[in-house]
Amino acid sequence: MERISIKLRRTEDRSYEILIGNGILRNIPLDLKEANIAYTYAIITDSKVASLYGKEMLKEFLNSGLKAHLISFPEGEENKNRETKAKIEDEMLSLKMAxxxxxxxxxxxxxGDLAGFVAATYNRGIPYVQVPTTLVASVDSSIGGKTGVDTVYGKNLIGAFYQPWRVYIDVSTLRTLPKNHIQEGLSEVIKYGVIRDGELFEFLEKHIDKVFSLDTEVITYIIKRSCQIKGExxxxxxxxxxxxxxxNFGHTVGHAIEKLYNFKISHGKAISIGMIIEGKIAVELGLWDKNELNRLILLLKAAGLPTKPSKTLDANDMIKTMKLDKKARxxxxxxxxxxKIGEMAMINGSYGIKVEDDLIYRILKET
Ligand SMILES: NC(=O)c1ccc[n+]([C@@H]2O[C@H](COP(=O)([O-])OP(=O)(O)OC[C@H]3O[C@@H](n4cnc5c(N)ncnc54)[C@H](O)[C@@H]3O)[C@@H](O)[C@H]2O)c1
Ligand SMILES: [Zn+2]
Known part of the structure; x- marks a missing residue:
């Protein structure tokens, strides 16, 4: 037997910058031109964002002398699938994009998830830029390099870790976003406060109104802190x-709620309830102070997020569903x-803490 070893050590630097500002969409073409990252650009977007910002962006690209195409697909989570990915890829191939x-x-x-995944596999990987236009995308999905699509077997099951070349967050795009989508993102921002930044949490307690009025300074601050935390x-x-x-704080319970509601509840609402249930378990375990849990409940309420499920959830079903989740060990x-607010508990060097079914059962019954 002959044995040949192929040595591949990863030393590649995939660092990137996140730029946040008001009205920075129009800087993108010139920045890209200067950095000379590609010969042709595919601006991938959904049907709604195409008319709000996509067509304008294409014009700016062409006016800057860049070669670009606008490729859009019907908006909605149900289109984040392999079929849409294939259609986009075929369109790019027919445009002879190399x-x-x-x-x-x-x-x-x-x-972001879909276009990032196309970038990860198109010609075995081409650069991509994230330009989030929702609060969820600005504070969560555009950072971290998780890309992928849903299947009938579950969400985000097919995908890749693939980091963007850069992220541009133009806070002015949030002005066209419905209020309930601001709440969706806020749920994650509040989570960042709890898990890593007590100051951010206090800031939200003081300025929640200004978040909803989209005060540029306030919104820029919370996005910046969220990106820093997730980035770090x-x-x-x-x-x-x-x-x-x-x-994943709030997400173990939150994901189970989403599943038992057949995804008729939004992710942000489900994790709002999830954070409270998991928070109650933390208090029961003696890890967290009840007064701090109450502050979390008040803040979620002030953000207009639910603190209880609207229908009774069967505790046994919830536990069964959580066990099927990939996070069960x-x-x-x-x-x-x-x-405490701003810091997560660690037991024996691990943040992931196993919990007895009985305790979860009891707290779910009380909720
Ligand atoms: N990769 C990750 O780490 C990660 C993290 C969190 C969430 N996600 C994924 O993100 C997705 C949810 O993202 P989302 O909440 O942004 O949903 P979305 O992309 O479906 O956007 C919500 C709706 O808002 C519209 N829209 C977008 N920008 C707008 C704007 N500026 N003005 C008006 N309307 C606008 C969209 O067309 C859509 O109808 C899920 O698929 C989830 O799995 C991924
Ligand atoms: Zn989430």
């Missing part, structure tokens, strides 16, 4: 072996818990 192309993912998380956590643990798990449900 390895010297790049993708601009202009839109919410659906566009992902830098330290890109593939979720320990620290990255703290981003050795049959036991694992969660992350706050120790």
């Amino acid at each position: 390895r010297d192309s790049a993708i601009i993912a202009l839109g919410g998380g659906v566009v 956590v992902v830098e330290l643990d890109e593939k979720e072996s320990n620290l990255r798990k703290i981003l 050795e049959g036991k449900i694992e969660m992350v818990f706050p120790e």
Whole structure:
């Protein structure tokens, strides 16, 4: 037998910058031109964002002397699938876009995940730029490099870790976003406060009204802090072996709620309820102070987010669903818990903490 070893050590630098500002969409073409990252650009977006910002962006690209195409697909989570991915790829292929192309993912998380995944596999990988236009995308999905699509077997099951070349967050695009979508993003921002930044949490307690009036300074601050927090956590643990798990606060219970509601409840609402239930478990375990849990409940209420499920959830079904989740370890449900606002508890070096079914059952019954 002959044995040949192929040595591949990863030393590649995939660092990137996130630029946040008011009205910065129009700087993108010139920046890209200067950096000379590609010969042709595919601006990938959904049907809604295409008419709001996509057509204008295409014009700006062409006016700057760049070669660009606008490719859009019908808006909505149900289109974040392999069929849409294939259609976009075929359109790019028919436009003869080659390895010297790049993708601009202009839109919410659906566009970012899908276009990022196209970039990861098109010609074995081409650069892409995230241009989030929802609060969820600005504070969550555009950072961290998780890209992918849904299947009938579950959400985000097919995908890749693929980092963008740069992220541009133009806060002025949030002006056209419906209020309930601001709440969706806020749910994650409040989570960042709990898991890593007590000051951000206090800031939200004081300025929640200004978040809803989209005060430029306030919105820029919360997006900046959220990006820093997610960025920092992902830098330290890109593939979720320990620290990255703290981003899942509220999500173990939240995901189960989403499933039992057949996804008729939004993600932000489900994790709002999830954070409270997981928070109650943390208090029961003696890890967290009840007064701090109450502050969380008040803040979520002030943000107009639900603190209880609208229909009774069967505790047994919830536990069964949580066990099917990829976060369950050795049959036991694992969660992350706050120790104080701004800091998560660690037991034996691990943020993921296994919880007995009985305790979860009891808290769910009380909720
Ligand atoms: N990759 C990750 O790490 C990560 C993290 C969180 C969420 N996600 C994914 O993100 C997706 C949810 O993202 P989302 O909440 O942004 O949803 P979305 O992309 O579906 O956008 C919500 C709606 O708002 C519209 N829209 C977008 N920008 C707008 C604007 N500026 N003005 C008016 N309307 C606008 C869209 O057309 C859509 O109808 C889910 O698929 C989720 O799985 C991914
Ligand atoms: Zn989330």
